[in-house]
Amino acid sequence: MRREQLHDLFEKYYNAETDLQQEKLLRKEVRQSDEFAEESDLFAYFGQEAFVPENLENDIFGQLIKKETRRKTIRMRYIRIAAAAAVVLVFFSAYLLKPKNLSTRELTADEQFAVLEQALSQVSYSLQPEEDDDLLVVFQDENFEIVMN
Template sequence: MTNQENLLDKYYRGETSLEEEKELMELLASEENQGADEDLFAYFENEAAIPDDLEESLFNGVLEKQEQRKTRRMRWYSFSSAAAVVLVLLSVYIDFRKEQKREMENQFFVMEQALYQLSSSLQPEEQQDMLVLWVDKDVEIILN
């Protein structure tokens, strides 16, 4: 076995040091025919290289992410504030309708009491078992 084969065996078992890996890369780079091992080391070498614009791309990515969060947050705030406005308007409308109904019931009760008092004052003694609520030319409202 040659030195290169020994280093490759050691490398694949995970027993090489950094110096031995550098030596193995140099041996594979100096070799004229390229094999799978050379391609593997070339791939790892290319992957290990740090791009020149790494800092700028990271900074731009962070700024873009912050803008997305801010946009999402503003959208959430606008939806929640619109929902709050709708709820407030709905509760005011419902309260207004309840108050209107209560007022109409009170007016109806007052009118009913007035008609009762009027009918009891107009009703003859012999018709005490009937309650006359309203008498007009063509209309009579009588309760038994």
């Protein structure tokens, strides 16, 4: 840029008539010139104040995804517990409402054990979170869970 053009642009800058693109160009020109000492320091200061950490967006996005995954896991757990409770309630209600005069056969000890085992495994299965395609449970205990997707 010629010296006169640069001076014209500075005049516009001090009249607040420049757009952001022109101001960017002005800063670039000043960096390459020895003539504008005050502006050079002013622009360097503005640049320093406008500093933004390099990985800001990635850090923030990573946190957003992590929180979203956590919420999803908690939501899924509530749904499964509610489903398990509903199954137990249905079976319990069916047992209570069973007609008294219905003829039933006494179960042998082995049959009773098999029925009990099947019922427990069904409840256990419904409480156990299913494998999710986009979730990998790395560690889990009563209070803490680490998941990856």
